[in-house]
Amino acid sequence: MTRFALTLEYDGAPFAGLQRQANAPSVQEAVEDAVFAVTGQHATLHAAGRTDAGVHALAMRAHVDVETAIAPFRMMEALNAHLRPRPVAVTACAAVGDQWHARFSCTGRAYEYRILNRRAPPTLDAGRVWGIGRPLDADAMDRAAQALVGKHDFTTFRSVQCQAASPVKTLDRITVHRAGERVLVETAARSFLHHQVRSMVGCLALVGMGRWEESRVADALAARDRQQLGLNAPPHGLYFVHAAYPPEDRF
Template sequence: MPRYALLVEYDGRPFSGWQRQVDQPSVQGAIEDALARLEPREHSVVAAGRTDTGVHGRGQVAHCDMDKDWDPFRLGEALNFHLKPAPVAIRSCRAVSDDWHARFSAVERRYLFRLLTRRAPETLEAGQVWRVSQTLDVDAMREGAAHLIGLHDFTTFRSVNCQAQSPVKTMTEIRIEEVDGLGGTEVHFHLRARSFLHNQVRSIVGSLEHVGSGTWDPIDMKHALEARDRAACGTVCPGVGLYLMGVGYPDDPFADFAGG
């Protein structure tokens, strides 16, 4: 069966997350239903990561197996037609080898979290950012984040429902920048690792917000990490500000994708 890699973008707000649910809308379900319009049978789409309720995808990667030998461009176009009106788009589709796997072949995941700092409620950015009313000390958050870089036991920043076999992960990068957004000042958190635990990004960002607001000192991030106790975690921020931006592969099928 020919295998195809899909570069997927979606608005996470109307979905219960990536993973197909029996009685709830999901991104996986929307794509599998669209595939069934092209080849009437049950389909199974595998993603690089299972995003939670409300979490968005800019560069999610998935793969599917087809009966027919499709032209990748035409397969992507046909899927986009049948995905309407769901807020899901196949940005690119590429043919890959039978042993290429969206999840297990991946060597890196990249996330962005958008935090809007303003007192007025968000309107045009509703569902796209996490708003806090106070300004944040970006330098203090950078100092706190530095304690998390490298190989650590991230039990504190792991959901109690996480199914990963080990809480030990290597955090490659946490880059924090302040930007002028259309709705006001935003703080962007860029996180990069081979893989992440369930709720790890949201737990880290929520704890760093405590540092930025002055509730915690930067060293408290180190103390929380070393506690290896979920109770030591700060706020777990909502999923609406979180975006899966990209997935890295040794032989990336989308390496030459220009973003069209």
């Protein structure tokens, strides 16, 4: 048995999410179908994180176990040949020991949220950014965001469908900065609740527009009440950008 660690890049638009669904296309189904086409084996894709419908990934980490003599580079090439023309690609592939698990060995996840802040709607970036016409104060968003850093009960920023056992998470980092017409939110944690990033970004956008006082983000967090959520940002601005592993599990 060979465990192949895969790095996946995908456009979330045509998918109902990363995870396999009964009646809708998923990234998992696309990759598992490609693995079957290449190896003749039904393998399960294990991924570092679960992304929702419409959410993108620049470098999702995942693994599959298959009985094969194919070298990792040929495996990557063959998977990409079968994945075309769907917008999912394997950008790196390595054979790893079976102590390495894409999900359970992962010690940190990082996301980026991209806002296009201008009057004109997105064209080349349509479906890949959240277009906000009203001018955003990125500095105010960044200041307000710092109240979210640390260990908190994130019930306010958690989807009602969230299946996590506890709403308590530790947010390691969240920053907001402007790059020309773009406002970028970057955040990292060991793990996130369902919709947590989109919920945080939605409230920060209200701060950026001046509709919320900066301090209201801290108040919403302290309330531990989903009704205090101002706005859930749309999925198509969200990118899974990095999964971290401990040094002994790097390859």
